[in-house]
Amino acid sequence: MSVDTAPVAPARGTVFRETMLGTLRLDTEDRTRRVRLDLTVTADRLLRLSGTTEARAAGRMRIAGWADDPRAEGELEISPWARRRIRYRITFTSGGRRLTLDGWKAVTWRRPVASMTVLPYTLREDGARIGTGTLRFSLPAQLLPFLASFRFPRQEDPDAHLPPRWRGEPGRTEVWYTTVTDPATGTGLWLHHEMTAPADGSEPYGHGWAAVFPKDGPVRHARFGPAPWTRDESGYSGDGAAVQPGRLTGSAEDGALRWDLAERPGDQPLFTFPRWSWRRPLLPAAQMLPAARASYDGTVTHDGSTLTLTAAPGASARIYGHGNARRWAWLHADLGGGDVLEIVAAVSTRPGLRRLPPLVFLRLRRHGRTWPRRPERSAVGWAGAGRFRADIALPTWTVTGRCGLRRIRVEVTQPPDRTLALDYTDPDGGHATCRNSERADAHVLVERWWFGGWRTEAAWTLDGTAHAEVGTR
Secondary structure, eight states: OOOOOOOOOOOBOEEEEEEEEEEEEETTOSSOEEEEEEEEEEESSOOOTTSOEEEEEEEEEEETTTEEEEEEEEEEEEETTTTSEEEEEEEEEETTEEEEEEEEEEOOTTSHHHHHHEEEEEEEETTEEEEEEEEEOOHHHHHHHHHHTOBOOBOOOGGGGOSOOOOSOSSEEEEEEEEEEOTTTOOEEEEEEEEEEOTTOOOOEEEEEEEEEOSSSOOEEEEEEEEEOOOBTTBEEETTEEEETTEEEEEETTTTEEEEEEEEEOSOOEESSOHHHHHSOOSSEEEEESSSOEEEEEEEEETTEEEEEEEEEEEEEEEEESSOOSEEEEEEEEEETTEEEEEEEEEOOSTTTTTSOOEEEEEEEETTEEESSSHHHHHHTBTTBTOOEEEOOSSEEEEEEEETTEEEEEEEEOOGGGOEEEEEEOTTSOEEEEEEEEEEEEEEEEEEEETTEEEEEEEEEEEEEEEEEEEEO
């Protein structure tokens, strides 16, 4: 006897934006300061007004004359009926100090509007109170943008993209890599784990490296492997280095460089290349991020010193394919407020394709939405017209393009003293050189066509917090 079952629809989450204005009074001051909090809130399920919904928040915290952190993050407990409250715990940095805004809207149906729009809070440092304040949601100014911001995206498990894709074919390479910026010191971190299956059919091996990019001082790096490849169904594991769900650990050069990091995904996956190219490896290679952004806690030890990371922004990514491109450029830019830009521009090694200009895959996730809507749009345009363009060079490279009523210009600079050059071998035996900087500079300009002219819609300048690379074969 068989039972027909209907397919289960993918779970959907909730994304919305909220802006609140108010004041803060520090315990050490006799005056109040103006405050603005802009948040993008993400829940892994549909909101349950009759129950409790846990959500993540990322955004920008501004306190007049005292703090401006575009990478504030935290969590919300949305429980207007069950617990009669909407609680906010938002962590941000001010002058190197890690602070937490802790408060809740006490919901009462006798005063529904006031109770759901007024947020009294306490400002804490290491658990101790240092100030109090109040934030308010303005119904006349913010209600329509708030309602229009709601999205209900399909949910995916970031950990589902960690297991190896390789199934024994010769001439393949697979990569797990992570890039992080420590907000306290400005130090950049790069962890690279790679499986290589040589094209001649010889035994596959695993190898990689870790690199630390201090704000003051030379770049430090160390390699691990090569070592025989042993398949690990949960991620990467080999020669003392491991990538597992929620954790990255390892050491290189007999412990000269060691790391132990907890990883907390902060967003849904981001497919830089078309989604189908990751599921069906028809292109020479494909890249994606299991989570568009993440935060990291833990330690990195090198040269007798230990760097402690706390809520450090970054991301992990995956690559699977036949090897490196003939020439390529890559950028991961955490733009703050939950916004992320990912770019891969590459010239293929395949005959016929190697004479084409770089194909550009650009994905800008802003306010929970990704532009362009389809990854192919930036690479191939419409029947070849309207492709995005890349000028790959060092120390500065650029990407420009237009899609719909928006256009973008990205300029990336990798200063030589902040760039590390590494050589390694592709499956076909060819040698590749990547020049990577985890402390690159970037300027991103997004414009929108409006009543006959281009107007700036958003602009970001990253000073030493962009992650970038230029490579050649």
